[in-house]
Amino acid sequence: MVTLKRLPFDYEDMEPIISKEAMREHHLKHHRGYVDKLNKALAPYPTLISRVGGLGALLASPKYIPLDVKKDVVNFGGGVYAHELFWDSISPFSTEPYFSSVLLSQIKKDFGGLYELKKALLETGLAHFGSGWVWLVVTPTGLRVQSLDNQLTPLMRGHFPLLCLDLWEHAYYLDYKSDRERFLNALIGKVNWANVERRFVAYL
Ligand code: MN
DSSP: OOOOOOOSSOTTTTTTTSOHHHHHHIIIIIIHHHHHHHHHHTTTOTTHHHHHTSHHHHHHOGGGSOGGGHHHIIIIIHHHHHHHHHHHHBOSSOBOOOTTOHHHHHHHHHHSSHHHHHHHHHHHHHHOOSSEEEEEEEETTEEEEEEEETTOOGGGGTOEEEEEEEOSGGGTHHHHTTOHHHHHHHHHTTBBHHHHHHHHHHHO
16 A cells, blocks of 8 residues: 655745646646555555565565556556655755765766766656656666656666656646656756755665
């Protein structure tokens, strides 16, 4: 059983980047839809998520997912996981990583700098065809930016996600129509780098 995680800010706090109406719709309809569908699919297995140590652990170990609900868990569970991380990936009060931070040194090593990482997020998000997410992940060889289709998460590749940005049209259509570039540019300026750093340090 999963519950709809509360937003870490109020519905209007991301304005004008994301309007109050779009935020409510996204959280209360789309995110909640995945929560409800996941709970319905997992009704015959009520203790599965807690037994493996959480939704992230379940998505990272697909062998524990019963075959008859595998597709639903990947789609709906992935939707829940990604939306929870998405809300933590953005902030009304965006913070840049500290000059001396562990995260920033790793970013410099793997991308050249924060500017290049932001450019990779934008370009990868724009190049992605159709619905999906763009992710910043930790891999055995360092940080990488990658996009995945629909509700697939990097967890099933053994990668640890630090942030994700929603590329589904429902994320921006109300405010930006089909202009994914303007939406992504605005979002990238509002990344919650403090949370990204917290996740990175916890992973190390
Ligand atoms: Mn979404």
